[in-house]
Each structure stands twice: as C-alpha cells, then as structure tokens.
Amino acid sequence: MTRPTTESVLHDWRYGQTQAERLCAALMHIDGFESVDPQHPLGGPDEKKDILGTKANKKWVGAAYFPATDKSFAEVKEKFCNDFLGVTRNGASGFAFFVNQRLSVSERKDLVSHAGRTETELYHLERMASMLDAPKGCGIRLQYLRIR
Secondary structure, eight states: OOOOOHHHHHHTOOSHHHHHHHHHHHHHHHTTOEEEEEOOTTSSOOSSOSEEEEETTEEEEEEEEOOSSOOOHHHHHHHHHHHHHHHHHTTOSEEEEEEOSOOOHHHHHHHHHHTTTSEEEEEOHHHHHHHHHSGGGHHHIIIIIOOO
C-alpha cells in the first residue's frame, strides 16, 4: 500500500472547510504571524476574513480555499479577488491566501499583482507542502493531514 504524500492529501482535500481554516491558522503561526485568530471555522458570518493575524505590527486577513477537486486558474483568481475584498472591509494591511491548487509561477505573479501595494502572502499547494514537510510543520501535518 502506498502512503499518501503531503501534496496529495492537500490537493485532494477531504476534511472540509473547518479543518482547512484551522490548518491555515496553524501555518500562519509557524510562518511568523502573531495573534492568529480564526474567525468562524465552524460556520457563520466572517465578513470576508477566515483568519486575522498580525505580522510586523500590521493587521492581516487570511483566507482559505481548499476545494476537493481541481479548479481552473480563473476560478482560483475569482476566489482570490473575492476574498481580497476582506482586506479593505476589515482595515487590514496584508492578505494571506491559502489555496490547495497547483499554480505556475506566472499564475502566482498574476494573483499577487491583483493585490497592488497590499502586502500579500500566497500559500499555494507546493509552498504549503514544503512547510508541512519541514520539521516545524511535523505536528501540524500529523494533526490535520494524519500523515506521520
């Protein structure tokens, strides 16, 4: 039996939005964010912010998009743009977008360019897998992906 990889479990996400938001909050912790505050992972109005946090004394909005199937770049971009509205709505200075899809370098640049001057961290499939496979991500990988 082949063991699942971090990449495959992230890409073929089967744990729902609640766990996705909690995973993303944990990744924000290990990536230097402070005061990480998931908003409504169990459901409810979150006013275009899945997670709030601070980095370098600036307020950031985090958004998680973990569809269970492949999405086109146009669909990912639409979700990015929609979630990006939370930056202004919540008086934030930065935007952290988590997506479990494969994105090319040019697609990543396209998304980040949409944010203009707003500081943006794009956590795409490969970046998240790398973080979770690193020693700092081991506990998070075990808890949320159930991979040793």
